[in-house]
Amino acid sequence: xQREVVRDLFGVESELISVAHELKTPLCLIRQLAFSLxxxxxxxxxxxxxEQISVTSERALRMVNELTKVARLEDALFDLEPVNPKxxxxxxxxxxxxxxxxxxxxxxxxxxxxxxxVVANPELLASIVYNLCGxxxxxxxxxxxxxxxxxxxxxxxxxxxxxRDFGPSLPMNIYRHLKTGFLKAPTSIAMRPGSSGLGLYxxxxxxxxxxxxxxxxxxxxGTTLFVDLLASNQxxxx
Amino acid sequence: xxxxxxxxxxxxEVLGKIAGEEAxxxxxxxxxxxxxxxxxxxxxxxxxxxxxxxxxxxxxxxxSYDDTGKIPVILVSSVAGSMKNSDLAEYxxxxxxxxxxxxxxxxxxxVKKWTTKA
Numbered sequence: 001x002q003r004e005v006v007r008d009l010f011g012v013e014s015e016l017i018s019v020a021h022e023l024k025t026p027l028c029l030i031r032q033l034a035f036s037l038x039x040x041x042x043x044x045x046x047x048x049x050x051e052q053i054s055v056t057s058e059r060a061l062r063m064v065n066e067l068t069k070v071a072r073l074e075d076a077l078f079d080l081e082p083v084n085p086k087x088x089x090x091x092x093x094x095x096x097x098x099x100x101x102x103x104x105x106x107x108x109x110x111x112x113x114x115x116x117x118v119v120a121n122p123e124l125l126a127s128i129v130y131n132l133c134g135x136x137x138x139x140x141x142x143x144x145x146x147x148x149x150x151x152x153x154x155x156x157x158x159x160x161x162x163x164r165d166f167g168p169s170l171p172m173n174i175y176r177h178l179k180t181g182f183l184k185a186p187t188s189i190a191m192r193p194g195s196s197g198l199g200l201y202x203x204x205x206x207x208x209x210x211x212x213x214x215x216x217x218x219x220x221x222g223t224t225l226f227v228d229l230l231a232s233n234q235x236x237x238x
Numbered sequence: 239x240x241x242x243x244x245x246x247x248x249x250x251e252v253l254g255k256i257a258g259e260e261a262x263x264x265x266x267x268x269x270x271x272x273x274x275x276x277x278x279x280x281x282x283x284x285x286x287x288x289x290x291x292x293x294x295x296x297x298x299x300x301x302s303y304d305d306t307g308k309i310p311v312i313l314v315s316s317v318a319g320s321m322k323n324s325d326l327a328e329y330x331x332x333x334x335x336x337x338x339x340x341x342x343x344x345x346x347x348x349v350k351k352w353t354t355k356a
Binding site: 021028029033035036052102139142 | 290
């Protein structure tokens with residue numbers, strides 16, 4: 001019993017450390033951007049910095065919102081319904097275009113013709129797509145495009161939504177965790193430095209809630225992270 | 239010329255501007271090591287938690303060669319609290335800053351100490 005309590009405590013601590021680190025990154029950047037506004041700048045430069053502060057703040061706020069959603073999963077407040085993944089992906093691409101451009105990255109999208117609607121919650125699915133794209137941007141080399149795709153798998157019973165990046169391949173230890181289709185806790189910052197451990201954890205929690213799974217393919221020149229969700233037999237109205 | 243290595247592109251850009259020097263930015267240590275074949279910077283500003291090899295692996299790599307081993311390195315990291323200057327001096331680290339408390343003028347002053355441009 002005592003051991004379980006200790007393990008739980010360590011689990012919570014590990015999550016808190018990951019969350020703290022993830023939030024520290026955008027907050028430190030906002031702080032430095034705010035300092036830079038004290039310099040003698042042209043109006044154009046000031047506008048650029050203001051835009052960078054805005055985008056970085058949104059990134060931090062999105063993370064906080066998603067953590068709130070994770071905490072509310074147990075209350076089963078998110079209804080599942082037939083959702084068109086293409087609509088969610090298009091919205092994400094539109095919203096993330098500026099963020100990618102600001103970081104000298106590009107996001108392309110490819111749809112296969114025959115995928116069905118998915119059984120999902122639109123809000124949670126949108127969070128999954130944002131996290132997969134954000135992860136791809138973070139791991140991509142400068143000036144290389146990431147590619148989001150939606151396709152039918154498992155003989156049409158499932159729909160795969162994934163993002164391929166071109167950068168350092170996914171570390172083997174994280175890959176092994178993902179092979180189980182679910183991450184039990186955020187990966188520690190020592191295992192996966194930077195900003196993607198928590199994002200993947202959120203993706204895996206949301207996918208599980210929607211009866212889906214998260215997976216990964218390692219390539220020589222990058223990684224594809226994806227979620228497989230149950231296909232709905234309802235036809236798209238769009 | 240200085241190198242700035244930080245996996246957050248915007249942060250690398252901001253640090254480069256604070257340094258007030260001509261700066262080349264890199265999002266990981268591998269890219270920076272490749273660039274070191276072509277040019278030797280006067281100073282390197284380095285983050286620790288990077289995509290791929292960490293900042294510590296990069297420091298080890300720098301020390302493996304005579305010429306790069308002499309380049310002074312300033313660490314700017316969000317995990318700086320757990321590091322001591324004295325422990326990392328033998329790896330060419332001349333200063334350590336915590337991103338959360340970093341003041342631009344402090345970094346600029348430290349950069350000035352190690353570069354020839356007035």
